[in-house]
Amino acid sequence: MTLSTTLIAVLILAALGVLGWRLASRRQRLPCPVWLRWLVEFDNPFTRMNRAAEIVATLDLTPGMTVLDAGCGPGRLTVPLARGVGSTGRVLALDLQPGMLARARAKTEAAGLSNVDFLEAALGDGRLPTHGFDRAVLVTVLGEIPNREAALAELYRALKPGGLLAVVEVIFDPHFQPRGTVTRLATAAGFSERACFGHRLAYILQFVKAGSGNAA
Ligand SMILES: C[S@@+](CC[C@H](N)C(=O)[O-])C[C@H]1O[C@@H](n2cnc3c(N)ncnc32)[C@H](O)[C@@H]1O
Numbered sequence: 001m002t003l004s005t006t007l008i009a010v011l012i013l014a015a016l017g018v019l020g021w022r023l024a025s026r027r028q029r030l031p032c033p034v035w036l037r038w039l040v041e042f043d044n045p046f047t048r049m050n051r052a053a054e055i056v057a058t059l060d061l062t063p064g065m066t067v068l069d070a071g072c073g074p075g076r077l078t079v080p081l082a083r084g085v086g087s088t089g090r091v092l093a094l095d096l097q098p099g100m101l102a103r104a105r106a107k108t109e110a111a112g113l114s115n116v117d118f119l120e121a122a123l124g125d126g127r128l129p130t131h132g133f134d135r136a137v138l139v140t141v142l143g144e145i146p147n148r149e150a151a152l153a154e155l156y157r158a159l160k161p162g163g164l165l166a167v168v169e170v171i172f173d174p175h176f177q178p179r180g181t182v183t184r185l186a187t188a189a190g191f192s193e194r195a196c197f198g199h200r201l202a203y204i205l206q207f208v209k210a211g212s213g214n215a216a
Helices: 002-022 034-039 053-057 078-085 098-110 149-160 179-188
Strands: 064-071 092-096 116-120 134-138 159-170 194-198 202-210
Touching: 034 098, 034 149, 053 078, 053 194, 064 078, 064 116, 064 149, 078 092, 078 098, 092 098, 098 116, 149 159, 149 179, 179 194
Parallel strands: 064 092, 064 134, 092 116, 134 159
Antiparallel strands: 159 202, 194 202
């Protein structure tokens, strides 16, 4: 076997693995493993819309706000979100994997932040408070959730009236969700689309919950 055939075989196997993971995630929980967290934490220069600073800048955060980091992973966004709402605001970092939460907690402690709470839970299982948040972010998480409808319904309930949800998707993620799918699911949950940044392969899609509030 030549080097190029070996390389092609490896690429095909990797592509099949990614496809299998994506399809299996439709039926059961197969989240991004904790050992791959370094990949999640990497602010890839080719996916500007997935950079933590870029996402946080679109949220119009003000001091005192409450923010949900849904599927926080290793806390890539948790720290800038907590800084954005200041000492009078709070961030809830939620993830179903204790290893991810431990990494997020270590990061917030290293940053000297005390306005972050952590919750080990699966989005969609109904553990979030009603009308608890001004903002929610769901960054490269939606495709990992088998019941995406339940997850979006819970986000809708958890936001305050007028609250804002930002969904981020990038094509490099094995669980990438096309914009049309995200809009369809979010609209069915009751959200209205507010804005879109980026393009169809890497985007930040913002939705608002009906009612008066500080989203617009
Ligand atoms: C690709 S990582 C993204 C992490 C983070 N949002 C970021 O962009 O840096 C996806 C994360 O979502 C979490 N996750 C997947 N399904 C979830 C669910 N139903 N509820 C909460 N977290 C979930 C995984 O454990 C993983 O940490």
